[in-house]
Amino acid sequence: MHYWLMKSEPSVFSIDDLAKRPQQTEAWDGVRNYQVRNWLRDEIKVGDQAFFYHSSCEIPGITGIMKIIKAGYPDPTAFNPENHHYDPKSTLQKPTWYCVDVKLIRKFKRIITLQELKQYPDLFHMPILQKGNRLSITPLTAIEWQVILALE
DNA sequence: GCCAACGTTGGC
DNA sequence: GCCAACGTTGGC
Numbered sequence: 001m002h003y004w005l006m007k008s009e010p011s012v013f014s015i016d017d018l019a020k021r022p023q024q025t026e027a028w029d030g031v032r033n034y035q036v037r038n039w040l041r042d043e044i045k046v047g048d049q050a051f052f053y054h055s056s057c058e059i060p061g062i063t064g065i066m067k068i069i070k071a072g073y074p075d076p077t078a079f080n081p082e083n084h085h086y087d088p089k090s091t092l093q094k095p096t097w098y099c100v101d102v103k104l105i106r107k108f109k110r111i112i113t114l115q116e117l118k119q120y121p122d123l124f125h126m127p128i129l130q131k132g133n134r135l136s137i138t139p140l141t142a143i144e145w146q147v148i149l150a151l152e
Numbered sequence: 153g154c155c156a157a158c159g160t161t162g163g164c
Numbered sequence: 165g166c167c168a169a170c171g172t173t174g175g176c
Contacts, residue, residue: 033171034171131168131169132168132169132170133169133170134169134170134171
């Protein structure tokens with residue numbers, strides 16, 4: 001089992017939005033970065049767990065836990081000309097972009113803020129704390145996962 | 153293949 | 165709104 005951190009701007013899609021979905025599940029789609037695409041297609045498996053991270057907002061931080069309930073499959077938003085993430089180069093025969101389905105496990109009682117995450121030496125190497133990191137999904141070590149869980 | 157220009161991300 | 169960092173694009 002692997003651990004991940006998945007970013008979303010709450011003004012676009014928040015953990016409360018996920019909580020309101022039927023079965024509290026949603027496709028994590030719209031990713032248009034090749035490194036993250038590779039993880040979505042090849043590495044992120046059913047049963048993996050992920051933190052839901054709110055970015056570009058008043059209080060950036062980790063807001064809860066999700067699990068992967070469907071592994072990588074072609075991102076349908078790439079095929080839809082009406083969709084903001086439409087990509088005519090991605091075809092059904094040869095899809096460029098992939099997504100996974102997630103399910104909410106639980107929302108934290110409080111946000112574990114970015115500011116707080118920066119304080120712990122065990123977390124210094126988290127991708128999200130590295131200068132210039134922009135990937136919307138990043139892997140976490142088991143240690144990082146446990147340390148963060150203990151902060152709640 | 154190089155690289156300047158441009159767009160996006162995301163913290164502050 | 166600013167700006168650093170990084171990815172993408174396209175002319176050559």
